[in-house]
Amino acid sequence: MQQQVIIELRRLVGAQYVMDQLEDRICYSFDATFRDFPPDVVVKPGNVAEIAAIVKLAGRYNVPITARGAATGLSGGAVPVKGGISLVLTRLNKIIDIDTANRVAVVETGVITQDFVNAVTQAGLFYPPDPASAKTSTIGGNIAECAGGPRGVKYGITRDYVLGMEVVLPDGSVVELGNKFDSEMAGPDWGMLLVGSEGTLGIITKIYLKLVDKPSAKQTLLAVFTSLDDAARTVSEMIASGTIPTTLEIMDNLTIRAVEDYLKVGLPVSAEAILLIEVDGSAKAIIKQAEHVIKVCQQCGATEIQTASTPEDIDKLWQARRAISPACGKLNPTKISEDATVPRSQIPTMVRRLREIAEKYNLKMVIFGHAGDGNLHPNILSNKHDHEEMERVEQAVAELFKVALELGGTLSGEHGIGYMKAPFLQWETGETGFAVGKAIKKVIDPQGLLNPGKLFNA
Ligand SMILES: O=C(O)CC[C@@H](O)C(=O)O
Numbered sequence: 001m002q003q004q005v006i007i008e009l010r011r012l013v014g015a016q017y018v019m020d021q022l023e024d025r026i027c028y029s030f031d032a033t034f035r036d037f038p039p040d041v042v043v044k045p046g047n048v049a050e051i052a053a054i055v056k057l058a059g060r061y062n063v064p065i066t067a068r069g070a071a072t073g074l075s076g077g078a079v080p081v082k083g084g085i086s087l088v089l090t091r092l093n094k095i096i097d098i099d100t101a102n103r104v105a106v107v108e109t110g111v112i113t114q115d116f117v118n119a120v121t122q123a124g125l126f127y128p129p130d131p132a133s134a135k136t137s138t139i140g141g142n143i144a145e146c147a148g149g150p151r152g153v154k155y156g157i158t159r160d161y162v163l164g165m166e167v168v169l170p171d172g173s174v175v176e177l178g179n180k181f182d183s184e185m186a187g188p189d190w191g192m193l194l195v196g197s198e199g200t201l202g203i204i205t206k207i208y209l210k211l212v213d214k215p216s217a218k219q220t221l222l223a224v225f226t227s228l229d230d231a232a233r234t235v236s237e238m239i240a241s242g243t244i245p246t247t248l249e250i251m252d253n254l255t256i257r258a259v260e261d262y263l264k265v266g267l268p269v270s271a272e273a274i275l276l277i278e279v280d281g282s283a284k285a286i287i288k289q290a291e292h293v294i295k296v297c298q299q300c301g302a303t304e305i306q307t308a309s310t311p312e313d314i315d316k317l318w319q320a321r322r323a324i325s326p327a328c329g330k331l332n333p334t335k336i337s338e339d340a341t342v343p344r345s346q347i348p349t350m351v352r353r354l355r356e357i358a359e360k361y362n363l364k365m366v367i368f369g370h371a372g373d374g375n376l377h378p379n380i381l382s383n384k385h386d387h388e389e390m391e392r393v394e395q396a397v398a399e400l401f402k403v404a405l406e407l408g409g410t411l412s413g414e415h416g417i418g419y420m421k422a423p424f425l426q427w428e429t430g431e432t433g434f435a436v437g438k439a440i441k442k443v444i445d446p447q448g449l450l451n452p453g454k455l456f457n458a
């Protein structure tokens with residue numbers, strides 16, 4: 001990159017927010033996929049005007065820009081595979097408004113998800129999306145990757161809460177897309193185009209989010225199984241029965257043991273699988289729901305069902321759930337994590353096929369995830385330095401994508417496409433869908449400045 005770009009960037013945002021030393025660039029070269037692609041320079045703008053000026057400058061010098069929040073991503077969306085500018089958005093971290101009268105929040109892109117959730121709770125309302133990385137991830141990143149989380153089964157994923165947004169387009173102009181209020185709908189919902197767009201179409205700077213009522217009561221249950229197949233069957237039976245719990249999380253035996261080893265919370269380590277189920281609603285409604293949940297679990301072979309009775313017990317179970325990723329990371333820091341998602345009725349088949357794939361390629365795979373949403377997280381505990389093993393991993397991943405698509409599913413339920421899944425995107429979109437995506441990218445970003453190498457620019 002030309003030195004002149006760095007000089008001008010320093011002038012635009014202040015020298016302390018422009019970093020081009022190798023040690024800085026390395027720190028911003030990876031996300032939770034742990035494959036490193038260093039940017040040429042790291043820039044931390046403080047407001048939308050600075051972002052617009054940076055984008056214009058990048059256009060003049062033809063330098064790629066990759067936006068980055070907290071980089072907790074598991075598909076590589078925020079890593080600059082073609083170098084250029086890593087645009088770190090964490091200084092835009094104001095919660096501008098929580099408008100309880102209209103049930104809309106206005107936040108800057110770099111607000112930490114959990115900080116936002118806490119502020120909404122304090123205001124007496126509820127923002128349901130709850131990605132496991134909420135304590136670290138940013139709202140802008142959640143939207144760029146369309147994050148989900150355990151509550152997706154009942155409440156939907158980030159997409160379902162995005163009303164509109166302010167965006168810096170690739171030519172440096174600033175535009176408001178979508179709606180500010182739930183009931184607005186003037187023309188197509190262009191804002192939706194940006195959800196899951198991984199910073200390839202514009203830089204999201206401000207977001208309007210929908211808020212809902214806080215459920216007054218909840219109940220948390222842990223169902224224990226001696227067979228993973230029974231647990232998987234419970235998931236599809238539960239959904240088919242019409243009772244939609246707030247969460248319906250599955251963990252296989254390897255997952256249970258990994259978490260227990262990491263956190264020691266008293267999970268049943270001899271179980272072949274557990275389901276972590278929560279129901280919410282009015283105090284009266286949850287009693288009925290919990291009874292039904294217990295009935296379905298028992299019919300499908302649960303050997304034990306525990307009810308978490310104190311807030312501490314509930315917290316412990318959720319701590320355990322949120323610890324799965326780090327616990328598996330402790331077993332193998334360079335693990336490969338997937339989120340291919342299938343129709344919920346296909347969960348038993350998907351679980352079976354995943355185990356066959358692990359056996360066929362002789363790989364250690366843990367299976368967990370938001371089963372109630374059809375979204376499983378097979379994690380392959382592979383070592384990126386073992387080339388022979390990595391070849392088997394690549395084949396296994398390709399096969400699991402094929403299976404998910406064959407079953408009517410998708411490559412990604414919540415982690416996005418990133419550089420990891422970009423080579424497979426066309427399998428899902430088909431040739432025509434891919435061409436449409438490419439054409440949209442070309443119209444909005446003719447120079448290909450924003451996050452090149454991702455999605456349709458693969
Ligand atoms: O590490 C993973 O595979 C999943 C991360 C996250 O989506 C979760 O559900 O915990």
Ligand SMILES: [Zn+2]
Pocket residue numbers: 132149369370377414
């Ligand atoms: Zn997840």
